[in-house]
Amino acid sequence: MKKRQLVLEDGTTFVGTAFGSREASVGEVVFNTGMTGYQEILSDPSYCGQIVTMTYPLIGNYGINRDDFETITPSIHGLIVKEVCDTPSNFRNEETLDSYLKANNIPGIAGIDTRKLTRIIRKHGTMKAVFTSIDDSIEGALATIARTPVITNQVEQVSTVKPYVVPGRGHRIVLVDFGMKHGILRELTKRNCHITVVPYHYSAESILRLKPDGVMLTNGPGDPKSVQEAIEMIKDIVKKVPIFGICLGHQLLALACGADTEKLTFGHRGSNHPVKDLIVNKTYMTSQNHGYAVTRESLQKTDLQLTQVALNDQTVEGIQHKKFPAFSVQYHPESSPGPEDTNQLFDQFLTTINMHQTTTKEETTCLSVQI
Known part of the structure; x- marks a missing residue:
């Protein structure tokens, strides 16, 4: 699968596997400590403009179903996980996490050290970040972050x-x-x-x-x-x-x-x-x-x-x-x-x-x- 970079505004860079949308996206990186509920998190309007890091290591294992949405159109700007499951097993499952993100133009990255990223956020606070191609330069990514204004009309x-x-x-x-x-x-x-x-x-x-x-x-x-x-x-x-x-x-x-x-x-x-x-x-x-x-x-x-x-x-x-x-x-x-x-x-x-x-x-x- 194609590689992707996550670049924080302080220059810290994580390289992982791309899933979901392939589009670049800028947002505020935050973390959620829930073991379950990723579908509700993805569709919670309170995450508008944010890129969410899931601290629980395996996400997507029970898929996506029709009943657990909190809104029709998700507003999240990205999802970060340690491991994404492509073969969910649940009696309510109707599609994979990857296919849902693709359908809603939400980028994701898997295979990075989410514990390290969470520790950075806990120490330095939330900060902006961008998803970029593995071929893009760090300088270019930082420039993208710098010229992207902070959203105030969420x-x-x-x-x-x-x-x-x-x-x-x-x-x-x-x-x-x-x-x-x-x-x-x-x-x-x-x-x-x-x-x-x-x-x-x-x-x-x-x-x-x-x-x-x-x-x-x-x-x-x-x-x-x-x-x-x-x-x-x-x-x-x-x-x-x-x-x-x-x-x-x-x-x-x-x-x-x-x-x-x-x-x-x-x-x-x-x-x-x-x-x-x-x-x-x-x-x-x-x-x-x-x-x-x-x-x-x-x-x-x-x-x-x-x-x-x-x-x-x-x-x-x-x-x-x-x-x-x-x-x-x-x-x-x-x-x-x-x-x-x-x-x-x-x-x-x-x-x-x-x-x-x-x-x-x-x-x-x-x-x-x-x-």
Whole structure:
């Protein structure tokens, strides 16, 4: 098979076997520690613009199936593995990883030392890289990286263009799509919610016109501070309707309430991250995919309460508003495969909606009696 190079922006070069698309591609190199779930990773919009290194050595052994996609069109810029399996064995398998990557113009490289690459990222942080032909010069590859701008509009690339409805008989939820995983829709439809999915830049006025019982802020890629439209929208609705944020939605809620965010050295990406719930004093295993986090110290000047922390590095994993019915988590409670310890957060969201409706009704009744 044809050889391929992976060149990092610091000049470090790895030579391996090409699979997937043969096109050159530039992206930010990150690593994921999950043993399974490569299909979900490939189709997760939160990886928009990134080249993902899988730390588990064998990838592709159960193939690709029709059921485990998180979106229709993948946004990942490349895949790096130690060994790729060309003969998958699974009763749901429908095609190989290689054929899926070819069909979606995603390049891959196999046969490199992924442990060494991961150690570099852990030490120096995420960095840009490019896939090139074995015949291309390192100088040319570095020039390609240098003239390729850093993507800052990832959310715009992966968000829905127009609103659409997923009908249900239960609570009416407006889901703001910043790069939504289908797993979030699955959990809400499982609970019979009537869901209206809207673009990332939908205004507060337009959202409130839909008369939602609650608003879901989804996951998504990139720096939360680049989505200023959403921050302003959240500022306007947080006093008026219950909110549940996941991943990027969690960071946007924090920014809208006066907290700050920061970029992590190499981020959290995997399905085995322990998180402690400070309210109930329990620890959960979670699935995570984020390169930014809410700055813990910045919560002190806000009306946000810290509810959950990562046990690996004590970063913020959960917050809730002290005055309004709004809460969020940094990890993915809808994630599968992976732990489903925190799946009940969707039930908590619906309970919050019920409590808000009851309180609002009682306040309206009291006001009527006084009048």
